[in-house]
Amino acid sequence: MSENIHVPTVAELNNKGETPEVLFWVGCAGSFDERAQKITKAMAKILAHIGVKFAILGKEETCTGDPAKRAGNEFLFQMQAMNNIAIMNGYGITKIITTCPHCFNTIKNEYPELGGNYDVIHHTTYIQELIDQGKLTFGKGDYKGKKITYHDSCYLGRANGIYDAPRRILEKLDAELVELKRCKAKGLCCGAGGAQIFKEAENGSKEINVERAEEALETKASVFAANCPFCMTMLRDGVKHFNKEDEVEVLDLAELVANANDL
Amino acid sequence: MLLGFTSIVYFRYMQIVQQIIFVIVLAVAVYFFYRNVSKIRRNILLGRDEDRTDNKPERWKTMLKVAFGQSKMAARPIPAILHGFVYVGFILINIEVLEIIIDGIFGTHRVFAPLGKLYNVAISFFEILAVLVLIGCVLFLTRRFINRIPRFHNPEMKGWPTKDATIILITEIVLMAAILKMNATDQILQARGAEHYAQAGSFPVSQYLVPFFDSFSTSTLIVFERVFWWFHIIGILLFLNFLPYSKHFHIILAFPNTYYSDLKPKGQLGNIGSITNEVKMMMGMPDADPNAEPPVSFGAKDITDLTWKNIMDSYTCTECGRCTSECPANQTGKLLSPRKIMMDTRDRAEELGKRLDAGEDLNDGKNLLDYISKEELWACTSCNACTEACPVNINPLDIIVQMRQYLVMEKAEAPNELNMMFTNVENNGAPWQFPASDRDKWITEL
Numbered sequence: 001m002s003e004n005i006h007v008p009t010v011a012e013l014n015n016k017g018e019t020p021e022v023l024f025w026v027g028c029a030g031s032f033d034e035r036a037q038k039i040t041k042a043m044a045k046i047l048a049h050i051g052v053k054f055a056i057l058g059k060e061e062t063c064t065g066d067p068a069k070r071a072g073n074e075f076l077f078q079m080q081a082m083n084n085i086a087i088m089n090g091y092g093i094t095k096i097i098t099t100c101p102h103c104f105n106t107i108k109n110e111y112p113e114l115g116g117n118y119d120v121i122h123h124t125t126y127i128q129e130l131i132d133q134g135k136l137t138f139g140k141g142d143y144k145g146k147k148i149t150y151h152d153s154c155y156l157g158r159a160n161g162i163y164d165a166p167r168r169i170l171e172k173l174d175a176e177l178v179e180l181k182r183c184k185a186k187g188l189c190c191g192a193g194g195a196q197i198f199k200e201a202e203n204g205s206k207e208i209n210v211e212r213a214e215e216a217l218e219t220k221a222s223v224f225a226a227n228c229p230f231c232m233t234m235l236r237d238g239v240k241h242f243n244k245e246d247e248v249e250v251l252d253l254a255e256l257v258a259n260a261n262d263l
Numbered sequence: 264m265l266l267g268f269t270s271i272v273y274f275r276y277m278q279i280v281q282q283i284i285f286v287i288v289l290a291v292a293v294y295f296f297y298r299n300v301s302k303i304r305r306n307i308l309l310g311r312d313e314d315r316t317d318n319k320p321e322r323w324k325t326m327l328k329v330a331f332g333q334s335k336m337a338a339r340p341i342p343a344i345l346h347g348f349v350y351v352g353f354i355l356i357n358i359e360v361l362e363i364i365i366d367g368i369f370g371t372h373r374v375f376a377p378l379g380k381l382y383n384v385a386i387s388f389f390e391i392l393a394v395l396v397l398i399g400c401v402l403f404l405t406r407r408f409i410n411r412i413p414r415f416h417n418p419e420m421k422g423w424p425t426k427d428a429t430i431i432l433i434t435e436i437v438l439m440a441a442i443l444k445m446n447a448t449d450q451i452l453q454a455r456g457a458e459h460y461a462q463a464g465s466f467p468v469s470q471y472l473v474p475f476f477d478s479f480s481t482s483t484l485i486v487f488e489r490v491f492w493w494f495h496i497i498g499i500l501l502f503l504n505f506l507p508y509s510k511h512f513h514i515i516l517a518f519p520n521t522y523y524s525d526l527k528p529k530g531q532l533g534n535i536g537s538i539t540n541e542v543k544m545m546m547g548m549p550d551a552d553p554n555a556e557p558p559v560s561f562g563a564k565d566i567t568d569l570t571w572k573n574i575m576d577s578y579t580c581t582e583c584g585r586c587t588s589e590c591p592a593n594q595t596g597k598l599l600s601p602r603k604i605m606m607d608t609r610d611r612a613e614e615l616g617k618r619l620d621a622g623e624d625l626n627d628g629k630n631l632l633d634y635i636s637k638e639e640l641w642a643c644t645s646c647n648a649c650t651e652a653c654p655v656n657i658n659p660l661d662i663i664v665q666m667r668q669y670l671v672m673e674k675a676e677a678p679n680e681l682n683m684m685f686t687n688v689e690n691n692g693a694p695w696q697f698p699a700s701d702r703d704k705w706i707t708e709l
Contacts, residue, residue: 005709006706007703007709009703026703026705028693028694028695031693031701031702031705032701032702037708040705041705041709044706044709045709058702058703058706059699059703062688062693063688063693063694067688067694068685068688070532070645070664071667071671071677071681071685072562072667072668072670072672072677073668073671073685074534074535074538074561074672075538075541075542075672076685076688078535078542079545079546079689080688082543082546082548083546105528105531109527109528110531110532110534113539114534114539154645154646154648155530158529158530158648158650158651159528159529159531160528186338186648188591188594188648189591189644189648191591191595191644193645193646194643194646195681195684198683198694199641199678199684200680201595201597201642202592202597202641202642203597203598203638204592204595204596204597204598204642205595206596207595208592208594208595211594211595
């Protein structure tokens, strides 16, 4: 399948007097980072596949302000936030799906106080709901019995307490989930958060992503499942550090689901 | 009996002298404790105001679960069990301390004894607890100094913090031993029918200490019993007064500190309200208040810029180091240690408190950045492993972010790469230097 999916912008729908049922918030990584774009495309295919009326903000979307806020630039964060809120409120957006847990956390938790109240759903939760509602099924069993390990991102896990939805997706894929030694609430960070990914790490004995990749490699899983474009970058760099990129694939849950559906 | 009239008078006299001394000792101990706790309260209130009085039912629930129920200790089972011994022992043996205080004031002996069977059960339970506390403390010392568990030996633990821990554990061992020895001599006196030592209590543990004391005469044993009794209560009162100087103060602050926990999702950082209005004015939004006071300063340079809850966190910290041992930056050899952030905050609050005690103002030309370096602050990934790990809901991340805010918005001292990221967000709407027009380019590649 996957021929010529058209992803409309909210403005485009607005011109026709329509509003999308869900806004797909792509995020900066998902928009610009070459690897993360694949996650974005996988998610767009899933949304098209289930036939929900969705749209993106396109060029009207800008950074949520998360990295600025975590780096201490509250001014810049609030300017970004209020710009985004003005645009989304202008279009009457009510429901947002995003593939980035940082965007998810910021829009869900920090935007309401600034006037942005939406039903914000991380794509792993959304996919799990689709599965529960029978809207998404997996016939092919590409990942049946395959050893997969799952990395909890900090902003989905500890920050928002979402541990089960991603695991239930893996269960549905019939994969053999091998938990990391440090998982769920004790999951080790990939090293990207708090604006770390935009700078060199402070002096230390090891890079955090190398430590995490090492732990993931110990599981002997052939797929590392992630839910965050920044974890994706960090884990892939970690795997490359050990020259294991031919043996191990780092994939977002959206990609796993899209692959399993031949999307 | 053998005691003649004069010795009865002498006994009564000694009794009254003991009561007077006891009341004075107790009053002095309570006074100094109250004074030092008031100072800590004053130091905590040096922080700026923040409302943490909403949602009372949830707050009580959190306190009962996390502090009273020790729910977060369970993540590490062995210390959870040992700490459980000491904690339950501490709470329940305090009932016996209450009896000791009443006896001390009124010259009674084992005033709760008329409870009969219940009293016997209680005393035997306390004896077993005392042994468990003893075992707990010995094993804690073993873990710290023989097994050398790494989290007890980070650089910030050098000097006083380690001495503090040792004093606490040894004192508890000595106090528990005193209870048992007191009970051992008491039961011999009870058995011999010595005056004033009515038959009371049952002693499943201290009965085994009886052979050590059995050969002494009754009058010597009375002296022993009194010495152990006084040693125990004075030890407890001294320990009480040690608390405000020690990390062990957590036994008190754990309760209010969890009550005032941050109830928001861990990922949610509070928005700075004064900035919201500034931004609204800049953007010409209709609900901006043009008459609102512009913000005076941004972020935290010193503890007076932090919230009172941040400072309460720092006084609650018992330096267990779970935060630091879970911190990804610390685990990979970076300078950042969340525990040190808390210890530095407390030490700075103490430093300013001492100035106030001396009648000086708060301007000593120093600030919290003299304690916490930029290198530490910029190593944080905001992953919340530290806040998750803390058994008493302390939040080092909140302090780190406020100090970053000061560095960025007041001093413009962000690392260069972060300044570039800010510029990109401002100009391109993304943290990287990609043209905003390419943002939806991917849709053409589907």
